[in-house]
Amino acid sequence: MLSELPEKSGEGHPMLLVVASREADKSPAALKRSGKSTLIAEAGIYPAMCSSIPQERCLAAINRAA
Secondary structure (H helix, E strand, O other): OEEEEEEEOOOOOEEEEEOOOOOOOOOHHHHHHHOOOOOOOOOOOOHHHOOHHHHHHHHHHHHHHO
């Protein structure tokens, strides 16, 4: 599930949130009810790191966890 957060980056760009789960209900309430752990990973948080490498590493971690 891909969502745009209401907040913007310091430069005014949209901030995206990806929820990767096998569950049909991906809401925060459903995650809390499931008792499963939550992993938060940020990619490209520094201007010098905005290459595709951090994003690729995040996607690889999601694939390994799935």
